[in-house]
Amino acid sequence: MRRFPEYFTIWHIAGHYGLRLVAWLVLAFLILPILVIVPLSFNAEPFFTFTPGMLALEPEAYSLRWYQEVATDQRWTLAIRNSFLIGIAAALLATLLGTVAAVGLASPWMPFKRLITALLLSPMIVPLIIIAAGMFFFYTSFGLVGTYLGLIIAHAALGVPFVIITVTATLAGFDRSLFNAGLSLGASPVKVFWDVVIPLIRPGVISGGLFAFVTSFDEVVLVLFLAGPEQRTIPRQMFSGLREQINPTILAVATLLVVLSIALLLTLEVLRRRSERLRGTGA
Amino acid sequence: MAEITAAPPRAARRLAPEDARNAAREVRAQRLRAFLFVTPLLAFILFAFVAPIASMLFRSAYNPTVADLVPATLEALEDWDGEARPPDAVLTRFAVDLKRLAEERTSGQLAEEVNRYLPGTSSVVKSTARSLRRADDAALAEGGANLLLEADDAWGEPGIWRALRKSGQVYTASYYLTALDLEMTRDGTIQPRDTQIYLKLYGKTLWMALIITVLTLVLGYPLAFHMAHSSTAHANFLMVFVLLPFWTSLLVRTTSWIALLQTNGVVNSTLITLGLTRDPLELLYTQFATIIAMTHILLPFMVLPLYSVMRGIDPSYMRAAMSLGSRPIPAFLRIYLPMSLPGLSAGALLVFIISVGYYITPALVGGTDGQMISNIIAFHMQQSNNWELAAALGSLLLFLIVALYWLYDRFVGAGNIKFG
Numbered sequence: 029m030r031r032f033p034e035y036f037t038i039w040h041i042a043g044h045y046g047l048r049l050v051a052w053l054v055l056a057f058l059i060l061p062i063l064v065i066v067p068l069s070f071n072a073e074p075f076f077t078f079t080p081g082m083l084a085l086e087p088e089a090y091s092l093r094w095y096q097e098v099a100t101d102q103r104w105t106l107a108i109r110n111s112f113l114i115g116i117a118a119a120l121l122a123t124l125l126g127t128v129a130a131v132g133l134a135s136p137w138m139p140f141k142r143l144i145t146a147l148l149l150s151p152m153i154v155p156l157i158i159i160a161a162g163m164f165f166f167y168t169s170f171g172l173v174g175t176y177l178g179l180i181i182a183h184a185a186l187g188v189p190f191v192i193i194t195v196t197a198t199l200a201g202f203d204r205s206l207f208n209a210g211l212s213l214g215a216s217p218v219k220v221f222w223d224v225v226i227p228l229i230r231p232g233v234i235s236g237g238l239f240a241f242v243t244s245f246d247e248v249v250l251v252l253f254l255a256g257p258e259q260r261t262i263p264r265q266m267f268s269g270l271r272e273q274i275n276p277t278i279l280a281v282a283t284l285l286v287v288l289s290i291a292l293l294l295t296l297e298v299l300r301r302r303s304e305r306l307r308g309t310g311a
Numbered sequence: 312m313a314e315i316t317a318a319p320p321r322a323a324r325r326l327a328p329e330d331a332r333n334a335a336r337e338v339r340a341q342r343l344r345a346f347l348f349v350t351p352l353l354a355f356i357l358f359a360f361v362a363p364i365a366s367m368l369f370r371s372a373y374n375p376t377v378a379d380l381v382p383a384t385l386e387a388l389e390d391w392d393g394e395a396r397p398p399d400a401v402l403t404r405f406a407v408d409l410k411r412l413a414e415e416r417t418s419g420q421l422a423e424e425v426n427r428y429l430p431g432t433s434s435v436v437k438s439t440a441r442s443l444r445r446a447d448d449a450a451l452a453e454g455g456a457n458l459l460l461e462a463d464d465a466w467g468e469p470g471i472w473r474a475l476r477k478s479g480q481v482y483t484a485s486y487y488l489t490a491l492d493l494e495m496t497r498d499g500t501i502q503p504r505d506t507q508i509y510l511k512l513y514g515k516t517l518w519m520a521l522i523i524t525v526l527t528l529v530l531g532y533p534l535a536f537h538m539a540h541s542s543t544a545h546a547n548f549l550m551v552f553v554l555l556p557f558w559t560s561l562l563v564r565t566t567s568w569i570a571l572l573q574t575n576g577v578v579n580s581t582l583i584t585l586g587l588t589r590d591p592l593e594l595l596y597t598q599f600a601t602i603i604a605m606t607h608i609l610l611p612f613m614v615l616p617l618y619s620v621m622r623g624i625d626p627s628y629m630r631a632a633m634s635l636g637s638r639p640i641p642a643f644l645r646i647y648l649p650m651s652l653p654g655l656s657a658g659a660l661l662v663f664i665i666s667v668g669y670y671i672t673p674a675l676v677g678g679t680d681g682q683m684i685s686n687i688i689a690f691h692m693q694q695s696n697n698w699e700l701a702a703a704l705g706s707l708l709l710f711l712i713v714a715l716y717w718l719y720d721r722f723v724g725a726g727n728i729k730f731g
Contacts, residue, residue: 033634043639051537054530055552058610061567062559064577068570076570077577125352132348137341144349146720151360153716155668157685158705161692162363165370165702185359188352246560249670253692266562270569270675279570282563289558293551 062286069094069279076274094280104281106258107265111245114176114261118183119241125184126191126240127233133192134199145192152189156249159186164253174256182250187240194239198232198303231303235296242292364709371486371702377424377479380417381408385479388472393497397472399456405475406443406455413440427697428485429474435465473497486703509687509704513711516684519602520666526606527662528655531613535654538614539621550618557611565675568604569595572676596678604672609665613658620654660719664712684708 032041072091073079081089098104132138133145151159163182164173172178202225210220248263255264262281269278326334378385384405391397412418418440426433439462443451446458459466477485488494492510493501534553538546556564571577572594579591594600624647632642670685677686684704691701 033630036633040633040639047533047537050533051549054534054610055549057530057607058556059552061571061607062556062564065563065567065570075575076573077575077580125355129349129352132345135341135345135348137338138345138349139342144353147361148352148356151356153664153712154364155670155685155708155712157668157670157688158364158367158709158712159360161688161698161701161705162365162367163359164692165698166363166366181359185356188356242558246562248562252689263560263562266566267671267675270562270566274569278566282560282566285560285563286555289555289560293554293558 065279065282066286069276069283071276071279074275076276076279094276097277098280098284101277103260103265104262104277107260107262110259111261111263114179114183114259115241115244117176117180118187118244119237121180121184122187122191122240123233123237126188126236127195127229130192130195130199134196134202148192149189151186156247160249160253163250167254173254174259176259178254179251179259182254183244183247184240186247186250187243190239190243191233191236194236195229195232198229202228228306231299231306235299235303238292238296238299367702368706368709370699371706372484373482374424374486374699375481376420377475378481380412380421380424381405381475381479384408385476388476388479391472391476393473393476394469396467396469401472402459402466403452403455406446406451406459409436409440409459410443410446410448410451413444423696424478425471425474428477429470432465432471432474435463435471439463439466486699487707489700490703490707509684512682512684512687513707516667519598519605519681519683520663522602523605523609523666524659524663526602527610527613528659530606531610531617531658532655535614535617535621538618539624540626546618546622553611553614553618556607557615561608561671564608565604565672568600568607568676572600572603595676596681598677598681600676600678601673601681601683604676605666605669608672609662612661612665616657616661617651617654620657621651624650656722657719660715660722664715664719667715668708668712 032044067082068076068078070090070092071079071082072089072093079089129148133141133148138144159182167173167178167182170178172181206224206228207220210224211217215223245261246263248261248267251259251261251264252267255261262285266278266281269275384401387401387404388397391401396402409418409421412421418436422433422436422440425436439459442462443458451458465471477483485495488501490509492504492507494504495501534549538549538553541549569576573579574591574593574595576595578594579588582588583591628646628650629642632646633639667683668685669683670689673681673683673686674689677683685708688701688704688708691697691704
């Protein structure tokens with residue numbers, strides 16, 4: 029039992045434990061709906077709910093058949109390939125352009141900084157359905173609808189704000205005297221940039237790239253409007269699955285995606301700690 | 312430090328003219344260099360994002376379809392007073408135009424466009440086009456008016472011609488009027504339509520966004536408070552539970568809610584087993600489903616800014632108030648709540664802005680009842696093919712979002728957005 033200050037009444041203490049209870053209930057609300065799909069994806073029956081056999085923990089009520097279906101169904105394998113292809117290409121494009129631009133934006137000499145920053149961050153604010161409507165009309169006239177290139181460009185535009193935000197944040201903590209120190213020790217500016225600046229902002233660049241990748245990987249509205257049948261991605265396939273014929277294959281894919289997001293979460297945490305250590309701001 | 316090397320040389324005018332010129336040149340070079348770094352991305356965003364949005368805004372007030380289909384007829388209609396049936400010459404010209412469209416198989420487009428101004432016209436245009444297709448060209452040029460009236464006597468009414476003339480306007484505010492449930496009468500006054508569709512939907516969207524914002528606030532505030540007042544290790548552990556849903560695909564979370572809420576889903580099975588209800592409740596494909604799923608999806612956007620602000624509030628203020636005899640609730644309301652307000656407004660505006668434009672979750676779990684304005688925009692793009700109306704509805708939504716974002720920037724500062 030932890031100790032409370034002298035002036036605490038029984039109501040203070042009740043409030044303390046009440047708050048803790050509420051907090052845990054909210055956490056349960058956040059996490060349980062996601063965890064519930066994991067056991068359901070091992071359902072031997074084609075249902076979206078727990079069978080009596082599953083509740084009795086009978087081994088034969090569980091199976092890997094939906095995972096097998098994901099691995100063999102051509103629509104899903106194509107969707108997985110497309111998701112990674114488009115996601116990686118879009119993230120690379122957004123990271124390259126975004127990092128270079130962030131270096132310019134971090135300069136104190138940058139003209140129209142506020143306006144340009146607002147413009148570059150705007151893809152994050154405008155609702156996707158509006159972006160989709162605009163891009164559909166506009167990209168059609170360039171023959172970009174129904175192509176990989178069109179989707180990569182569209183998703184890169186969505187990823188740019190995240191790269192700008194993470195890289196500018198890293199650059200803001202960047203000590204410019206390190207640059208001058210490198211110069212005073214006789215290195216060329218290019219060498220200082222590669223050997224000093226890039227290693228220091230690398231965590232920001234990588235996490236910006238990851239954000240851009242996840243944005244593309246999770247995006248479905250633009251895919252709905254801009255992709256042809258050849259460019260169907262995982263979320264697009266899930267969307268039509270949920271609309272047309274609901275079966276546990278979707279749950280198996282969803283479980284795999286949860287595992288992927290756990291991996292991403294861990295990667296970003298490692299990057300964050302590394303960045304703090306390099307900049308000497310962390311504990 | 313950075314500030315010393317970075318500050319522009321304000322004292323330039325006290326320098327010798329030669330030095331001042333050099334300094335000014337140096338500043339220009341630095342500005343240009345910084346701008347050059349940004350140029351590639353700026354060009355990319357202008358092409359990939361800004362131009363599409365701009366073209367959509369343009370399209371919401373610009374529709375040349377009918378003007379391209381029947382230019383000669385529209386030219387002839389210009390002098391018509393709009394009262395009685397147009398002169399036979401106009402009818403003949405239209406008959407010739409319509410035959411050409413029937414041969415080019417584009418009469419359906421015309422039918423669709425005119426139908427928007429006068430419902431029920433679509434079938435008249437289509438059937439007339441069919442019967443005119445076999446008409447002899449010479450006979451058509453001679454007595455096209457009669458052939459037109461034989462095909463359908465609706466062409467004798469002035470109403471259909473007014474609709475045709477109206478649909479032929481290249482620049483028009485009519486889509487915005489439709490999107491706002493207004494219509495223009497013949498004498499040019501603007502009045503509300505009999506059936507209000509879109510304003511009601513905008514109202515419903517804002518109302519649902521408000522409910523979702525309040526729910527995320529009610530759930531998120533105690534959680535953020537608890538996390539902010541735990542030890543760092545414990546808070547980081549709890550943070551995983553907030554960030555995991557944040558990082559999990561939107562489709563996955565929507566799938567979860569379908570699994571939970573469907574007729575024989577987890578929630579209903581539990582309720583029946585517990586004996587709380589005998590028949591399964593209709594939970595999925597309702598407004599309730601949209602609201603609860605979106606609350607779940609957007610909760611991290613509320614918790615994260617709240618937490619980062621609360622973490623910076625010194626707990627000794629509350630302790631001081633309580634040790635001085637204040638009761639917890641007044642101490643909270645008068646000391647803690649005002650200090651947490653920046654996080655609260657950031658989270659609330661963020662959640663509200665995101666919910667107003669949401670599409671996927673309402674489309675999948677909302678049924679007919681839980682649809683929002685985004686869904687009707689998608690409907691007009693995909694099913695009714697009324698792109699101009701979709702563009703007008705989208706533009707109005709965009710203005711709304713920009714206004715909200717402006718508020719957000721004013722009160723919170725857009726640069727303060729952080730993740731994870």
